[in-house]
Amino acid sequence: MMSAVPQMAKGTLQSAVIAAAGHQVNEELAVLVLGAEECTKLLEPGSDAAAIVSEMLGAAQRLAFLSSDLLVYGIRHAGFPRGVTTVGNLIKLMDW
Numbered sequence: 703m704m705s706a707v708p709q710m711a712k713g714t715l716q717s718a719v720i721a722a723a724g725h726q727v728n729e730e731l732a733v734l735v736l737g738a739e740e741c742t743k744l745l746e747p748g749s750d751a752a753a754i755v756s757e758m759l760g761a762a763q764r765l766a767f768l769s770s771d772l773l774v775y776g777i778r779h780a781g782f783p784r785g786v787t788t789v790g791n792l793i794k795l796m797d798w
Contacts, residue, residue, distance in 0.1 A: 719776070721777050723772060724769045724771070724772030728769040731786035733766050738755050
């Protein structure tokens with residue numbers, strides 16, 4: 703059985719990897735953002751710990767926007783193979 707992924711042009715394959723990585727990173731960042739938001743609720747406003755968690759939350763949100771941009775780029779340029787949402791899934795499709 704031939705896989706559709708190895709037949710992809712090099713640029714298309716790279717775009718698919720970018721999209722899959724963007725998706726995977728975005729999902730992990732969602733966990734961090736939600737955790738930081740919960741920590742913020744538990745900390746005393748104005749405390750040093752609250753300020754640190756707030757900085758972490760801001761950084762995670764900025765990274766989420768960046769990973770979203772990677773996902774959109776990859777999808778627009780690769781036609782993103784159906785069912786591929788992680789780099790691991792992409793590799794499985796390639797029968798490596």
